[in-house]
Amino acid sequence: MSNLWVFGYGSLMWRPGFDFLRTMPARLEGYHRSLCIYSHVYRGSPECPGLVLGLDDGGTAMGMAFEVAAEKRDEVIAYLREREQVTAVYLERYSQLTLLDGSDQQVEAVTYVADQKHEQYAGKLAMDEQMRFVLQGNGKAGPNIDYVTNTVDHLKEISIDDPDLFELCDRLRAE
Numbered sequence: 001m002s003n004l005w006v007f008g009y010g011s012l013m014w015r016p017g018f019d020f021l022r023t024m025p026a027r028l029e030g031y032h033r034s035l036c037i038y039s040h041v042y043r044g045s046p047e048c049p050g051l052v053l054g055l056d057d058g059g060t061a062m063g064m065a066f067e068v069a070a071e072k073r074d075e076v077i078a079y080l081r082e083r084e085q086v087t088a089v090y091l092e093r094y095s096q097l098t099l100l101d102g103s104d105q106q107v108e109a110v111t112y113v114a115d116q117k118h119e120q121y122a123g124k125l126a127m128d129e130q131m132r133f134v135l136q137g138n139g140k141a142g143p144n145i146d147y148v149t150n151t152v153d154h155l156k157e158i159s160i161d162d163p164d165l166f167e168l169c170d171r172l173r174a175e
Contacts, residue, residue, distance in 0.1 A: 004073040005109035006080065007097055009033045009063035010053035011147060014154040017083065018076045020066040025100040025158060031113060032059030033162060035130050035148075038120040041086050042141040050137015050144030051122065051130060053151065054090065054114030062160045065097050065109055077110065084112045089120040130168055135175065145172055 007028055008016060016023075034056040044050030055061055068076045084090050090112035099105045114121055125133070137144025152169040155162055 001070040001073060003070050004068040004076060005097065005107045006066040006068060006076065007061075007063055007095065007109040007111045008066060009055060009061050010151055012066075013064045013158075014150055016066055018066075018068065018079050019072055020068050023064050023066045025160065026063060026065035026097040026107075026109070027100060028055070028061040028063065028095055028097055028109075028111065030059075030095070031055035031057065031061050031111075033061050033063070033165070034114070034124065035134075035165070035168070036114050036122050036124065037089055038122050038133070039137055039139055039144065040120060041139055043139045043144040043147050044133070044137035045139060048136050048138070049120075049133060050139060050147070051125070051133040052144075052147060054121075055111060056114050056124075057116075062100075062162075064158070065099055065107065080110065080112070087118075087120060089115055089118045091115050127164075127168060127171070131171060131175075134168070134172060148172060 035051045036056050037052045037054040038049040039052045040046045093111050095111045097109045134144045
């Protein structure tokens with residue numbers, strides 16, 4: 001059995017919650033990071049949803065690739081499914097990543113993609129709508145605004161640019 005690669009583009013980047021051998025920036029083609037998921041558990045509730053990130057169709061997503069030892073593979077997959085699939089809003093996929101460590105090596109990684117047919121799929125919301133949901137959202141993992149600001153802070157730390165998310169964060173911090 002080979003090592004497992006996991007692609008993180010949101011909270012997995014700054015709070016993976018599993019053991020890994022190494023991590024490095026990576027690029028995923030065909031998807032982009034988007035606040036396109038209504039959060040009913042971690043950052044909101046069904047009555048007062050927040051918004052969390054998903055991989056949505058089109059573009060490129062920059063994030064972090066985590067290499068997991070082969071003997072931890074099943075344990076990490078079980079953990080990711082429990083964490084990411086709590087309401088089945090994501091589709092588990094294996095996708096080709098390009099590692100951005102200077103090697104441009106391609107690896108197959110487990111990714112969690114937004115299920116556009118799921119009732120929690122929000123699609124592309126206007127900035128004012130995103131603000132409203134983020135400001136109201138508070139769930140099992142805390143306030144939605146913390147999720148957005150922590151993600152933005154981590155993206156900046158690792159020099160990944162996301163202009164739309166950064167603008168939203170600036171507006172949220174100004175509130």
